[in-house]
Amino acid sequence: MSENREINVSLEKLRGEIDKIDEEILELLNKRANIAIDIANIKKKTNLKFYSPERERIILERITKLNKGPFPNDALRVIFREIMSASLSLEEPLKVAYLGPEGTFTNLAAMRHFGSSAKYIPVDSIKAVFDETESGRVNYGVVPIENSNEGVVSYTLDMFMDYDLKISAEILLEVSHNLLSKSGEREKVKRIYSHPQATAQCRIWLEANMPNIPILESTSTARAAEIASQDEEAAAIASELAARIYDLQFVERHIEDNRNNYTRFLIISRDYPSKSSKDKTSILFSVKDRPGALYDVLLPFRKSKINLTKIESRPSKRRAWEYIFFVDMEGHIEDKKVRKAVEDVKEICLYLKHLGSYPVDEGIEKK
Numbered sequence: 001m002s003e004n005r006e007i008n009v010s011l012e013k014l015r016g017e018i019d020k021i022d023e024e025i026l027e028l029l030n031k032r033a034n035i036a037i038d039i040a041n042i043k044k045k046t047n048l049k050f051y052s053p054e055r056e057r058i059i060l061e062r063i064t065k066l067n068k069g070p071f072p073n074d075a076l077r078v079i080f081r082e083i084m085s086a087s088l089s090l091e092e093p094l095k096v097a098y099l100g101p102e103g104t105f106t107n108l109a110a111m112r113h114f115g116s117s118a119k120y121i122p123v124d125s126i127k128a129v130f131d132e133t134e135s136g137r138v139n140y141g142v143v144p145i146e147n148s149n150e151g152v153v154s155y156t157l158d159m160f161m162d163y164d165l166k167i168s169a170e171i172l173l174e175v176s177h178n179l180l181s182k183s184g185e186r187e188k189v190k191r192i193y194s195h196p197q198a199t200a201q202c203r204i205w206l207e208a209n210m211p212n213i214p215i216l217e218s219t220s221t222a223r224a225a226e227i228a229s230q231d232e233e234a235a236a237i238a239s240e241l242a243a244r245i246y247d248l249q250f251v252e253r254h255i256e257d258n259r260n261n262y263t264r265f266l267i268i269s270r271d272y273p274s275k276s277s278k279d280k281t282s283i284l285f286s287v288k289d290r291p292g293a294l295y296d297v298l299l300p301f302r303k304s305k306i307n308l309t310k311i312e313s314r315p316s317k318r319r320a321w322e323y324i325f326f327v328d329m330e331g332h333i334e335d336k337k338v339r340k341a342v343e344d345v346k347e348i349c350l351y352l353k354h355l356g357s358y359p360v361d362e363g364i365e366k367k
């Protein structure tokens with residue numbers, strides 16, 4: 001009995017300490033928010049955008065480096081993203097268009113980056129995300145660009161040829177698929193719906209665990225979840241977010257064949273961010289159709305010792321057999337050597353467009 005009382009007393013004491021700390025955190029959050037409002041006012045006067053992805057990267061990096069634990073860095077990142085998201089919404093919530101419907105992986109990526117205080121607008125195609133952003137109806141757009149197993153989303157690359165939009169940031173999302181249904185009972189599943197990309201990423205698991213169950217195509221993983229929410233015999237391969245939105249149970253979690261399954265998303269906007277602590281630069285260019293043309297164009301990067309992280313080519317669609325190249329490199333266009341190399345390349349190719357220099361996202365740390 002007395003031992004119980006002792007436990008209660010020390011519990012109460014510790015909870016009292018936590019309450020005091022929470023009050024301090026609250027006070028500091030509001031102090032921080034007031035400073036963010038002052039910054040917003042200065043930016044407004046000087047016509048600067050309130051949202052600065054480069055500054056956000058610097059903040060997250062600084063905080064996680066300072067952290068000595070036991071509080072985990074992944075959680076710190078989520079919390080600080082939410083703090084910055086809420087600071088931005090004090091000014092005016094950011095409007096963000098994404099490839100919908102609600103519950104897609106693009107939705108998840110957008111929320112991971114902009115936090116829960118932004119206003120999200122689902123649209124039904126990648127082109128519509130570009131249209132909304134170009135017209136200024138939204139501040140930012142989020143589109144998928146490549147998957148580590150399935151390759152590049154060529155439709156998104158093509159859009160950069162037609163629109164004068166820039167890349168503001170990237171989001172690297174670890175994509176995990178789940179089999180979802182209303183009951184969560186495997187025996188009740190008579191058909192499975194999903195987007196072909198998601199189905200392809202779970203092929204081995206499906207063959208081993210769901211043989212003879214027909215797999216039907218849907219326009220997105222979120223749409224598959226919606227169908228499953230209306231049909232007791234249907235299951236969907238979709239995200240955890242879709243499970244929450246459509247009130248579905250997990251038949252099985254993590255059914256992707258390759259646990260190293262990442263999708264990279266781009267945030268598009270009408271302006272360029274400035275330099276952060278670690279950036280990459282994306283350009284697109286076309287070259288004359290002659291032997292050695294691509295080799296010549298790549299030489300300035302070698303000369304300036306710039307590390308190219310990606311090169312993709314797409315038919316230009318303007319003239320048969322004319323190709324457009326997309327190149328990602330380390331560094332920011334404000335770095336002297338990057339600027340010099342890009343200028344040199346511009347001189348030898350037919351056409352070159354700087355798509356953006358933006359903070360690198362290394363993704364959430366692996367545990």
Ligand SMILES: C=C(O[C@@H]1C=C(C(=O)O)C=C[C@H]1O)C(=O)O
Pocket residue numbers: 035036039040050051052053055056059083084085087088
């Ligand atoms: C406050 C600023 O503006 C915005 C809000 C931030 C924050 O809450 O820390 C960080 C970057 C910007 O998106 C700033 O530029 O410092």
